[in-house]
Amino acid sequence: MPDGIGFSVLNNVPALMAYADRNERYRFNNNTYREWYGVEPEAIFGKTIRAVVGEANYARLDGYIQRVLAGEAIIYEEELKTVGRPRYVQGSYSPDFAPDGSVRGFFILVLDISERRALELRLTESEARFSGAFQSAAIGMAIVSPEGRYLQVNAALCRMLGYTADEFRAMSFQDITHPDDLAGDLALSDATLDGRWSIYSVEKRYRHKNGSDVSTVLSVSLVRDEAGVPLYFVSQVQDITDRKLAEERLFREHELSEVTLRSIGDAVITTDVTGRITYLNPVAETLTGWSLDEGCGKNIDEVYRAISYDQGGLVLNPVTIAMEEDRVVWLGTNTTLRQRHGGEVPVEDSAAPIRDRSGAVVGAVLVFHDVTQQRALASQMAHMAHHDALTDLPNRTLFRDRLEQAVSQAQRTGGELAVLFGDLDRFKHVNDTLGHAVGDQVMVEAANRLKHCIGEGNTVSRWAGDEFGILLPRADTSATTVNDLAERIVSALAEPIHVEGYPDPVEIGISLGISLYPLDASDSDALMQSADVALYDVKRNGRGSYQFFSEAMNEGARERVGMEAILRQAIRNENLELQYQPRVRLSSGHVTSLEALVRLRHGGEQISPTRFIRIAEESGLISLVGHWVIESVCRQLRAWSGTGLRNLRVSINVSPMQARREDFSATLLAATRRHGICPSQIELEITESTLVEPKQRITANLSKLREAGFTVALDDFGTGYSSLSYLNRLPIDTLKIDRTFVTDSGSLEGGAVVAAIVALGKALGKGIVAEGVETQEQLDWLRTIGCDEVQGFLFAPPLEVRDLEGVLRAGGLLPRDT
Structure with missing residues (x-):
């Protein structure tokens, strides 16, 4: 047993100290037993461990006791019930060997480590929370050594790059970084290790396990110990592959749109909601005379000045209408663009509002193109619609229109007019014997002679085939005046016609029927019918002459009646x-x-x-x-x-x-x-x-x-x-x-x-x-x-x-x- 001083020290140590024999009976114990178990130290001597610590505690300690009695030194940690509160303890049992080597007892030392245990539990809990946050983070996270070796990775990073956690721990970030991005990443890592900065962020590409590229944003911070020595990098990895693909697609679409706008044949101008120009394509630059640099920021009315093709005045800009009324506007082909330097170009245009995602109007697009050729073709077709292709004389449609206007004018003013219907004599014989090529030349010459005879202000029309209509809209309808004109026409058409490539002159003639307003009829249809009746009368009497209409022309009417009868019979x-x-x-x-x-x-x-x-x-x-x-x-x-x-x-x-x-x-x-x-x-x-x-x-x-x-x-x-x-x-x-x-x-x-x-x-x-x-x-x-x-x-x-x-x-x- 210890001496007096030693005994005093052992007795007051804030830990349980004791010696038990082979029968588990206390042979020595210190005063701490009083504090822990509420038993006086003197009363403990000779008692068993079970009796002193209680059944519950003994059940926890028995296994350790048996082992020490078997000669094994034991260190253990357990929670024991003591007076006032449970204690988490660390115990040490050391065997005491007799000279013959048998265990005759064992030394007991039990320390109260409750505070340390509580601290460890808090630390474990903190680590568990960190590990849970680390593993459940939606973005990829990794702990990386200063050399680049992966120490720990979370599930998100594994899913992102296709590797398991064990595969990551066998690699460094250099192994899976895209070769083109590695140098930049290493430079930033080295700069961080050198202390030039503590965190950095960079876009980089990793190589997925399947070989594909994964675009990411990498954010890195460096953790150092108290001495400033680098411990590890904490890396956050966000997958932006979809965003990069969207950006690339958007870029391609923008480039495609740009190339399309620069390549199409139509001019395109865009504006903001105030009407200020934001874009002109090359065709728009050419047609307006404004370059993109000069035109941007200008008001649309300054660059695109549209005037009416028919009336010449400025027309309301379609861009203004499109934005004010929030609809597509088409101004058709009746628009002319007045260019920057004074020229004019016929255009066809349309405008539409531009909307943002919420549907609000944020601008407009104007599309227009040069219709010079189309307008010329339309003018040509309009001329063709009203003129004979061979002679370029007005056709029956234009003749009817002019006749109706002349009748209306005469009705308002009490004026007079005359209508002459002519039929070329022997023209069918020319076509049949000399061919249509010669016949066409003869027709053109006959038309020219008719135009020369009637003079300005009157109309000669090729009615159909070899028939002509003549309108004298403001005629002095005395028999002498119209008679003189008819004489000139008959005389002119009786003159031989010389045809190129044909040696002999061609002789035709013309028969004319004449009706007068208001003497013979009071409307255009009746005037033409009367002239037609008179023409048939001329033909019936031998051709090559003219005849004024008269009510006595029953023979002509009978001819029509006869023709109708022949037709009915057939x-x-x-x-x-x-x-x-x-x-x-x-x-x-x-x-x-x-x-x-x-x-x-x-x-x-x-x-x-x-x-x-x-x-x-x-x-x-x-x-x-x-x-x-x-x-x-x-x-x-x-x-x-x-x-x-x-x-x-x-x-x-x-x-x-x-x-x-x-x-x-x-x-x-x-x-x-x-x-x-x-x-x-x-x-x-x-x-x-x-x-x-x-x-x-x-x-x-x-x-x-x-x-x-x-x-x-x-x-x-x-x-x-x-x-x-x-x-x-x-x-x-x-x-x-x-x-x-x-x-x-x-x-x-x-x-x-x-x-x-x-x-x-x-x-x-x-x-x-x-x-x-x-x-x-x-x-x-x-x-x-x-x-x-x-x-x-x-x-x-x-x-x-x-x-x-x-x-x-x-x-x-x-x-x-x-």
């Missing part, structure tokens, strides 16, 4: 005839369709269609004629079903009166069903005069028939009311260029007109057919400019049914397998 007895003229597709050289042409014979003489068709229309018989043609064509198509002509389509001419009949479509459909004919075997040809009729019913009929499978062609295109608008509005598949244009195609102007019609038709998706092709030169030129089909005497004249197949085969116009 319809009733089915004495009308059909001839067929082939239409050839240039790409194959074969016939694709036939035009059905109605003919009337009486007393062995063939009557000109221009005569009986007009009377049929005036008398209302045209519907009966049209019905007969439809039935005859359907029967003929059925008859051809087993012949070499079985695949040909047939074109039927439809008059305005037929086209506007309510039952027209039903009648035609019934006929095809009755004869077992497919509607696609029939094409309907309408003339431009049909289009000046009330259009609603005509359009409805044609649309219904087109839906059923019929095709529609516009005949004699350019000789009548050639409005561009109806070409898109009406159901038209094919444009047939009038033969007068084709004949005149050898001239520079005539060729340009035909080329313009072909280009227009192609642009509108229409098929193009040229009529009146008579020479190889015309054919070659039409093929060059892209014409689809041709029709004319070069291939075949109108043929009777019995001759048709033989002529076509002889001319190689039918495929060999038909």
Whole structure:
């Protein structure tokens, strides 16, 4: 046992100190037992450990006691119940060996480490919280050694780069950094280690385990110990791959938009919400005269100055309208741009508001383009719509318009006017014997002589074929004045005409019928009818002269009545005839369709269609004629079903009166069903005069028939009311260029007109057919400019049914397998 001083020290040590024998009985204990277990130290001597510490504590200590009695030195930590509170202790049991080596007892030292334990628990809890935050962070996190080795990584970083935590701990950040980014990353890391800064952030790319690149934002801070020695880096890694892809996509889209805007043929200007320009593309720079640098920041009204093409005054800027009314604005083709340096360019423009994501208007875009060529073409087409292509004289549409204006003026002022209808004598004989080329030259010369005769302020019109109309809108209608003019015209046209390339002079003449306002009629239709009656009277009496209308001209009326009777009889007895003229597709050289042409014979003489068709229309018989043609064509198509002509389509001419009949479509459909004919075997040809009729019913009929499978062609295109608008509005598949244009195609102007019609038709998706092709030169030129089909005497004249197949085969116009 310890001596006095030692005993005093041991007795007062703030820890349990004791010695127990092999029977677990205390042989020594210090005073601390009193504090811990509430037992006086003297009372403990000889008692067992179980008796002193209690059953609960003994159960915790028994295992350690048995081990020390077996000779093993023991150190343990346990929580023991003591007076006042539990204590977390660290115990030490050391065996006491007898000389024979047996354990005769053991020394006991138990320290109260409750405060240290509490501190350790708090530290463990703190570490657990850090570990939980570290592992559950949404962004990648890593603890990295100063050399770059991964010490710890979280799950987000593993998911981001595809490696496991163990794989990370076997690598350094240098191993998985994109080669192009490594140098920069190392430089920043070294600078941080050197103390130049404690944190840094950088965009860099990692290599995913699958080999792909992962774009990130890396934020790094360096942790040092108390001496300033670097311990480790704390890295935060945010995946921005999607953002970089979006940025790249946005960049590409911006570049594409920029390239597109710089490449398109339209001018584009954008503005902010105040109307200040933010962008001009190169075309806009050229058209306005303002460069991008000069124009940006300017008000749109200063750079884009639009004036009315018709009136010349400034028009409200479409950008202003688009933003104020929050809608797309189109100002059409009636706008002219006044350029920076004073020039003017016709433009077609539109503007639309620009909105942000919330839908608020933040600016506008103006798109416009130069329509100089389109406007010139429209002007040319407008001229063509009202003028004859061969002679450039006003056509019947313009003549009617001027006549109606002149009548209205005369009615208001009490004035007078005269109308003369003329018909060239022997012109058909010239065409038949000398050919259409000579006939056209004769027609042009006749037109020039007529223009020379009538003087300024009057109108001479090519009415149709070899017919002319003359209007004297402010005429002194005394017999002498108009008589003198008629004499000059008849005399001028009686003079021989010398034709280039033809040795002999050509002699024609003219017959004139004259009506006067208000003497003979009080409206334009009646005036023309009266002049027509007078013209027939001249022809009946020998031609080459003129005649004023008089009520006594019953003979002319009787002639019309007689013609009507002949026509009625022919319809009733089915004495009308059909001839067929082939239409050839240039790409194959074969016939694709036939035009059905109605003919009337009486007393062995063939009557000109221009005569009986007009009377049929005036008398209302045209519907009966049209019905007969439809039935005859359907029967003929059925008859051809087993012949070499079985695949040909047939074109039927439809008059305005037929086209506007309510039952027209039903009648035609019934006929095809009755004869077992497919509607696609029939094409309907309408003339431009049909289009000046009330259009609603005509359009409805044609649309219904087109839906059923019929095709529609516009005949004699350019000789009548050639409005561009109806070409898109009406159901038209094919444009047939009038033969007068084709004949005149050898001239520079005539060729340009035909080329313009072909280009227009192609642009509108229409098929193009040229009529009146008579020479190889015309054919070659039409093929060059892209014409689809041709029709004319070069291939075949109108043929009777019995001759048709033989002529076509002889001319190689039918495929060999038909």
